[in-house]
Amino acid sequence: MTANEFYGPELAQMRLAERQVLEAVEELQRVWKAQGRQSPVLYTSSRIKSPESMCRKLAQRGQPQTRQAALTRVRDAVGVRVICGFQDDVYQVARWLEDQAAFSVLETKDYISYPKENGYRSYHLILGLRAGPGRGMTVEVQLRTIAIDFWASLEHQLKYKRQVPHARLVREELRRCADEIASVDLSMETIRELLAGSF
Known part of the structure; x- marks a missing residue:
């Protein structure tokens, strides 16, 4: 099953949400460059969760494997990863995203300060897009250092x-x-x- 078949007409909105969050990170990089500062962001990546991966997640949670459940009961159908050089940079980028008027912060998980039992460290944000082209969508943002990303x-x-x-x-x-x-x-x-x- 393709992403278009599973997500249907919502896929275009999901891609807009993905692009909107990436552009917010790019704007931070432009602002810092204009101030003569080195960007805290080394690189970014993003994805729309594949139908297979999404259906596995829904099944694990006892949810129906439908488009509606994927977009209303799981909040990481759209994901953006931001890789930074230093831990302090991770928190600065997180604050930047949290302060954007178009985003509302629905959830944060600080696995850097409070690592998972297996050692996993990352800072997760669930953003609700309340304005802009991706309005109405949620995006999970994972922020981590390059060293943490290597391990993960x-x-x-x-x-x-x-x-x-x-x-x-x-x-x-x-x-x-x-x-x-x-x-x-x-x-x-x-x-x-x-x-x-x-x-």
Whole structure:
């Protein structure tokens, strides 16, 4: 089943919502550049959740596998990921998005300050678009550092392997790696602050 078949006429609005959030991030980059500041954003990616992935999620939640349920009972049909260099940048970008008049913040989850049990760290925003071309849609924004993104990308690949020998050891090693990466993030932040104070 294609996205067009599953989401129907709502797909065009979903794409507008995706573009609107990406443009808000691009505007932040332009503002910082005009101020002579280095952009906090290294790169972005986005997606409309595939029908297969959405149906799996709806089934796991005991919801009907329909377009209406996908757009009203799940709020991450549209997703945007923002990758930053430093943890402090993640929070600055989050504040920028939270302050946009066209967006209302429906939910925040700070997995950087409060990591998941497996070590996952990211800052999640659910934005309701109350004005602009994507009006009426919700968009999940995931903000993370490049170091966190490296870990999360590999962890995502590994967890979808069905037969994992020594699964407990693998989980422990992943958690240890996540903690080490978080420590590196903090060290890099400290180095940036030291360099900024030396000029």
